[in-house]
Amino acid sequence: MSTHPVDLTAETFEQMTGKPGLVLVDFWAEWCGPCRNFAPTYAATAEKHPDVVFGKVDTEAQQELSGRFQIQSIPTLMAFKDGTVVHRSSGAMSPGRLDALVKSLKTLDVAYAKQAEENKKLTEQGIVPPGVHPEATWDEGDSEWVYGATDPKGRKQGPYKYWRADGTLCNECSFENDKPHGPFKRFHESGEVSQDGDFVKGELHGPRTWYASEKFTTERMHENGVSTLVRKTVMVYEHGRVTGVTHYDGQDRRVVPSTGEPYPDRPEGIPLEAELREDLNQWSHVELNTDGERHGLARFWLQDGQLLWEGEFVEGQRHGTYRSLAKDEYLDPRVKFDEGRYEQDVACGKWTLLDADRQVVLTRDLGVAQAEAELSASPVFSNVPRSAEAWREYAATCVAARKHREALLALARSVAMDQQVAPFLELMERVALPRTPDNAKATAGEALQNAADSSSALAETLVRGGDAGMLLRAHAVRLDQLDRPRAALDFVNAALLVAPERTAFLFTRGLVLLNMGMDSHALKDAEALAKAEPGTATFLGTYARALFPVFDFWPAKEKPVSTYEDLPEKPAQTLDAIVRIVQKYATRLQLVRAALLGRFKPGAVLPWMPPDVSALLPAGPVELAEEEVEIGEDSVSVDETLSVAGMGLPDLIRLARGDWNALTWLLWACGESKVVLPKKVAPPADFGQAAGMSSQRHWRVRDRKVTGGRGAQASGAAGFEFAGVEIDALHPNLLGIAEQHYAEMQAMFYWLTDSHNVSPWQDNLRGS
Structure with a gap:
């Protein structure tokens, strides 16, 4: 058989799907993004299973076929075995899930599949299929047959059973006053247990365990990137809240969920309650409140056991002491660690940079914490212009009050007025953490990615040593979106003066100028951009013409x-x-x-x-x-x-x-x-x-x-x-x-x- 997907047409479809053996068919279309994304997975799985036919139907070119099978969404995957439809699902699958599906379909008994289809037809007619309690009723919401008792008030009470449309048992549990209470089990179509655990008055409590099956099943386990090598997953609940998750292979060995490889040995010094965060390649231990927010101490370690950072949280916000590994982050190469504090997610107060022996290299006072409500109401974001001298005077009052963020922003506006950058840079030298240029850009970039809509977060990143040009430009973008173009123009002009080599800032200024109705000035910025960024310059020029036409006949x-x-x-x-x-x-x-x-x-x-x-x-x-x-x-x-x-x-x-x-x-x-x-x-x-x-x-x-x-x-x-x-x-x-x-x-x-x-x-x- 071919190890590549085969294009099927109305003429070849019956011949191919009617053959003995397993045939998969992917219904797709060129315009469908998920279809295009799924195509490499489908092709790669075909190479792994040369004994299976992998077909593809272009729904645009083969509308008769897609109509016959009532294809409503794409991609839709159908499977035929010995000419019988044995599977149908919509949506793209991960490589692991598709591979597991193919393996399970190979073991599927066609006689069972035919009986399941007959039972589904009975269900569609409202007839209880064989294997289901004759007094069961169909639950349209869950698409399951259900049988159990109710009390005089109509509340579910006592043991309950649920069956799929094909007649197979899928769930057993108990109810008390309409809430699940006590042990429960779910089942694969084969009858094997797929899940078990306990409810306490409607909430999961204790271990809830998923079990994989080698046989065909519609029960899902390998979701969200979990490897098919994982054969058991245990999720621990505390009255409905997840407190831990562990994964095991077929030999009951703990494994890493994404790969199925053995769980790494815990480095010395890492507490037993810490878990490996695969997405970060780090060990972590985080205390949570009842809402699942960080509350208390959060600690993260590198894989070798070295503490990466730890900080205190209150109701999901950084609040309290903070310390971290800081290798190659600061201008002084002796700095290996930093320590400071946060108040409501804002870095503030005295911060200390330490060498490898934890000796102080230097300190900075980041000033008082200024939350979003206070800072966003500051005159520094007003659309009303002031003279450079007035802005410097306002900055001085802010420094006296240790409002260093506000002072820096006021000086940035003074820069835009008289092009004198020195006062701004001098205050940065005094109150901001001195990062390397690369780390300053990375620090600013993280803020732009996670908090570009927060004046407080952008200003806080400035005193933490983030790249000044990037952050001032970000303030300009935010203010422009808030329809404060005069203030936005000041900040982007300051950004250009602080970082004159950043020609990309001209684009931001051009957009601000257009929002101010200054199309001729914006066109000049487009001309200045043309050499470095011709595409951006063209866009800016076209936008100016589109936005400001001549209103004649x-x-x-x-x-x-x-x-x-x-x-x-x-x-x-x-x-x-x-x-x-x-x-x-x-x-x-x-x-x-x-x-x-x-x-x-x-x-x-x-x-x-x-x-x-x-x-x-x-x-x-x-x-x-x-x-x-x-x-x-x-x-x-x-x-x-x-x-x-x-x-x-x-x-x-x-x-x-x-x-x-x-x-x-x-x-x-x-x-x-x-x-x-x-x-x-x-x-x-x-x-x-x-x-x-x-x-x-x-x-x-x-x-x-x-x-x-x-x-x-x-x-x-x-x-x-x-x-x-x-x-x-x-x-x-x-x-x-x-x-x-x-x-x-x-x-x-x-x-x-x-x-x-x-x-x-x-x-x-x-x-x-």
Whole structure:
């Protein structure tokens, strides 16, 4: 037999699966990520079992086969033995689990499998199958037959038994007042015990043991990376809380769960309660509270038994003393250990760096702990600018109060004001732990990965010696997300001055500048990035063009083209209805414009600002409706309202862009060539092409966003440019702008070409 998976078609499927022996079939599709990830596992397992046929069915190419077997999700794995279906499951499997499944299916008795299928059919008909107590009832939630007594209040009481749909016993336990209480057992289909343990008033208590089986079973044991060499797993519970887990092989020897190899000898000095953490390659002992959070002393050792770190915890937070191995972490090569303390996860107070003999090399005062609530309310994160001198004065008051984190951040803002880096670096020298450059980057990187949304954590990492440039940039990103672009700009400028070699910071500054409406400055950063990071520079430039278009009469810039058929010849709405919708677009645009203007000082010159369209509203803004309307037999929601409060500049511009696009094309459809209230409906000759183009382009963007453009490739749909870039080359992060742009245009044309519609903001006109 072939040791490689075989592609099956409708013509070859019956011949292959009807053969004597075991045949596995993987139902998959090219577009399915889990299918592609599972493919190497499937192929590797095929090589290990040359006596088994491994087939594959492409559900896209073989739709008749996938329909016949009712394939609802992929990957789906089916197994046939001697022409009989003996297994079916959905979802990708790990190599160990697939290998174990194949081995168990080899031992499966086909006669038993056929009987099991017959029993399942009886269950589907509501008939109790052989082997199940005749008075058992079907539990739809657990998909099991159940038999046991209840008390006068309807509570489960006494011994209970459960059976699978195929009639095999799967569970025996006892209940007391509707809660499991006492010993329980679960069983493999073969009748072997798969689990046993004890409940106490509804909670697992004591050892709960899993037993593997060499025979076919649907009971799961080798989950989450546990090796199939593990044949027994014991999990110890204390009133529902797991307190320990051990794994054993077939000879009852304790093993490492991921590999099944013998458990390593415990180094001298490692307490018996410590367990090996495979994921860390470390020994650990952690005290927990009833919620499973660290509470008390946590200790970790290297495999050789050397203490790596230990620290005190209170309700899941570091709080108390801390000490750790610190080899090659600090600038002074003599440092081998560090000691200090935490308060509510924040390093604070006196920290000491020690040599190999535990002699003091140096100390640093990290200052008082400042939790998230206090620090996030600090003026250092305010969007209101101050002079460099004012920031330095504020930093001095913070130093006097030992608020060193806040002082450093205040000096960072002073750096942005006068480009004087020295005061910031001098304070870092005094209050921050002096790490090596590589370790400083690693320390900052860990904070960015685990706590980038915490002002306190980022500031705390600064005094712990994390890379200043990375952390100041992280503050800029966070503040930009909080719509404090002025503060964000100060921090990213400080980052560039502290670490001028980091050209990547220019990208962050470019994004901040765009959020401030300073597109020309952002484009300069894009130019500066071009040599070092051309791809990033291109993205920044395209984003600037997409976000800040020239708001002129857009239909004048392109000729409508569509390959769709049966296009409308003219609008179906009346002039009065069109004027009403024009004024709704104008009302919305004026709301957005007012919100944008409110972000700047009066008189600011902003070339990208959406135009004043108040001339379209001679009687003032019109009402924007939010209502349910009946269209034919359908109830449709209409929501024309617009809430701009709290919106950032990019979102406001995207709203303006979408409404402006729809408005100008609506006026074009009436025969206008500028933004005025239409006095007649005189559609251009290519009206239908424009209507088709709106839908075709919206579909094209959606296809690119959802499938990566596979639909367009298959259909040969033509491309187009957006913000000066071909749609197939547009960065995925910018597709949302294009989608919104054409979604508004499409909704407008849907409304315009059907007289039954009442508004472009009907929910049934929006979406794909």
